[in-house]
Amino acid sequence: MSRIGVFTCHCGENINGTVDCGKVAESARGVPGVVHSVDYKYMCSDPGQSLIKEAIREHRLTGVVVAACSPRMHEPTFRNAVAEAGLNPYLCEMANLREHCSWVHEKGEATTAKAADLVRVMVEKVKHDQPLQPIRVPVTKRALVLGGGIAGIQAALDIANAGHKVVLVEKSPSIGGHMSQLSETFPTLDCSQCILTPRMVEAARHPNITLYTYAELEKLEGFIGNFKATIRRKARSLDEKLCTGCGLCTTKCPNKKIKDEFNEGLATRGAIYVPFPQAVPNKPVIDKLNCTYYKTGKCKLCEKVCPTGAIRFDQEDELVTLDVGAIVLATGFKLMKTDQFPEYGYGKYKDVVDGMQFERLASASGPTAGAMKRPSDGKAPETVVFVACSGSRDRSKGVPYCSKVCCMYTAKHAMLYKHKMHHGKAYVFYMDIRSSGKDYDEFVRRAIEEDDVSYIRGRVSRIYEEDGQLIVQGADTLQNGRPVEIKADLVVLATAVQAQDGSEALAQKLHVSYDPYHFFAEAHPKLKPVETNTAGIFLAGACQAPRDIPETVAQASGAAAKVAGLFSRDELTREPVVAVVNRLPAPTFSYCVGCFLCQSACPYQAIEQEQIKARDGSVIRTLAKVNAGLCQGCGTCVATCRTKAIDIQGFSNEQIFAEIMTL
């Protein structure tokens, strides 16, 4: 005998402003099986919840329907309240009168009638509800951090210091990321590598951190607390145990013409190389695409000179499988290159460089040892033009967003240039100055007031080269759009911050959402900035959106805190809304005929095969079996099953049809 309680919420005016909640409560009283029906202003509040709990005890309710907002909002709230009153929480359902009714219709009788129908349907469902128990799964207390820039390093250190194991995976041969390429950082003008390398070394030495460099994620399976990750450790062509990092091989490599990625193409490296002197690990790697031996079978000079015989040309990639409980995505960003600008020369002018290239020119470890020398002829540039907003805030280039960091680093670049060349002239073409962090605006004012950097408000229409100089055609909109033409020796484009190459593919591997620009999507823009919609996967740094270093470090620590929170429990509870294949006594065993259409349909690989065996060990039947740990309750298998042998707990076929028939 059903004894169901219906609780209709006004949600302030959100529902009651459009739906007559009193009428809804009254019509619910007339539904067979309903023994108690009330309405109240805020059901989710303490007194509201008490109403429900008292009613359960007083009227000996066997089921509860809360007609209110979306279950995505408050289902956990009401289920907890119901559990506290001693009723199985899965006997509590919500009818969505807000998102499905009051928010999408005009006030009127038809709307109230619809609300009453929604309630009636839910009552029908609850009548067929079974009490369910949550599923418990163990948590693997090891984290996987993808990306070894400042975000990944910070997250790894924080998780490791909380006492948990971390595997840090980095695609390039060394950790450090873009921060290691910077010359100085705003707003303090700290030497970037000086503040970064101690962290890099700490991460490499930390007993809880395993570092895999020159490695990438190959595959990911599983779910929160129970992921299985396969990492591909690319072959360095080196026995790391024997290599001492002496660097002799890198000096002897005859192939010296390869464009150096760390120096953004402004210098060259050999085929066997260490990306930069402070690399961690400080062990070289052979670039197989450009190495003479791998291409033609000749050379092997590095092998000959290596004092410890560490070179291994026959080394293969290694696949490592790991069990991890949580993943932190910290794969960073890429900077748009100058070849994306037709009006600035399609990247063919050597003296038109992007922000990162200027960092390398200014850096003491760069191709010019920090002296201001322009790439084309090595002459000191007497006039430098910095073009802010290059490619950002630009619908026509497909990048309508602001890249956040360029206003600050442009001011920094202009200051660095002026500090190195006191008599040089620096101009910045800008649209707005976005300097909202702590000490940021003062930093920009310093460039203008103390270092005599000339700021011109206007965009640059065209840059071309004539007589060894770059003609920059801009405008000064603060002088009514007056055209301004400057002959520069060097032009620095503050190009747009974009998502890292391969972000889309990685997101799909991880089943993580991403936005149209391939930045990974946070679970909620305001309140959940470090989580994704995929449970157990967290975000840190510029892979989510353009971001400066202080914010990246803060976000990385935030992600680490979430991971530590997850690892503070030994077990995770999962919703029992999962698929189940029915089981009957012998000789039927089940309606399942073993066609396994469900197995091919399941997007989560949650269906396995189970053999029913006779006493002598021979197989009588092979049936489908659902792995409750992997099942997400999507229902695809239920729709596919021809014999209706598989069903979802809490959303059974019987329940759905009962709901439909009552309408």
Added chain:
Amino acid sequence: MTGSPHPSAPSETLKAKVEQATGVKLNHCYQCGKCTAGCPVAQDMDLTSCQILRLVQFGDPAWDRQALQSEGIWLCLACETCSTRCPQEVAVPKVMDFLRAEAVRRDLAHPRSRDILAFHRAFMDSVRATGRLYEIGLVADYKVRSRHFLKDVMLAPRMLVRGKLPLLPHLIKGRDAMKRIFQRTLGVKP
């Protein structure tokens, strides 16, 4: 002069008329100046493209008038450099076309537009009458309208000698249809 946005309905502003006629949304312009920076005649304009768009974007009738009365709108030669490079994809030449027509409609056209209008009207007169451009007719018509009787007077014989100046107009068969086309679009002969 201080400006106050239009007091009456937003749909009656010049900005709204521009959007309705050309599809260009002036609110997209964020006055970055890239159009003016690349405009080959910016240095000759009293009001540059950046300024003109800002004046119309604001929605003050006095500012609208200022834009319509400028010489700048007449100097635009539709080279499309601005629209090609505009980061917000604003079709500036379409706006200029509309402002020119509106300036003529409201009798606000700058005095120095006279010659430019005279040329274009002479050109179209020739097309209306014959279906094609009759260059001698164009020049004669232009000189009468503009009173620049002696302009390029030495050019004609040089062109004649090189066979570049047909003496007789070519009359297309669909001449009458041409007149009706003009009637339906440009309207009565200006």
Added chain:
Amino acid sequence: MRIGYYPGCSLLGSSREFDESTRAVAEAIGLELVTVPDWNCCGASSAHVLDHQLSLALPARILALAEAAGLTELLAPCAACYNRLCSARTELEADPAAREAISRIIELPYQGRVKVVNILEVLDRCQDRLKAKATAPLGRKVACYYGCLLVRPPRVVAFDRPEDPMSMDRLMVLAGAEPLAWNHKTECCGAAFSVTRTDLVARMSGRIVAGAAKAGAEAIVVACPMCHSNLDMRRPECNALLQADHQLPVLFITQALGLAMGLDPVRLGLQRHMVPALLQPAAAGAKA
């Protein structure tokens, strides 16, 4: 091989040599040009300044006539005509109501089935035939000048890149010439201001001529009658403003290709230019 042909008003008059050289080259490579019967003026720069509907109607009539004549593609050598035809076609393509309205105005059914191509596109398609016939390589340094209307706005004309285009340069390589890298390929020559603001044309075209000369060009190659007129006919005004005496000739692309194919310069209309252009291929040893 045949294609619809729309010469436009300037090709019958002030840029007659563009028509002559196009026909000569077409004949030499076996391309039949089928002129649109009873074609009218496309409206050029003047129609769109005066009335938007008129600027759509005039090109629409041409395209409707071409379609009625059974043509699927229309070659418009004049860059301005090409641009107006493309603009009208693009605007009418998006809006069926506009197509109906324009059909009523022009008294002809407009369906928008005819594609519009420019001279560089067509020559590019016929590369192999051109290469086969290019027996007298020009051997000269040339500056290819595209002007505005062949390459902008990029969504309407959509055939070569709007900054630093290369289609004409590639054709000049075929002709055995050396196309130079220079900075003024797509800057405006002054367009329709030839008569009403000759001072502006002198400055703008002067800049182009000076730029070509500075880059070491022996000739400027163009594909637009208006550009040709401004760079050639208005050369005295340019030189006066620049206080220089630049005599480098301005050739239409079809004239340059015609010379490389060994065609008679007079047939290509080279005697019609204001700046002397009877250029001999360098291999012949004689200079202009």
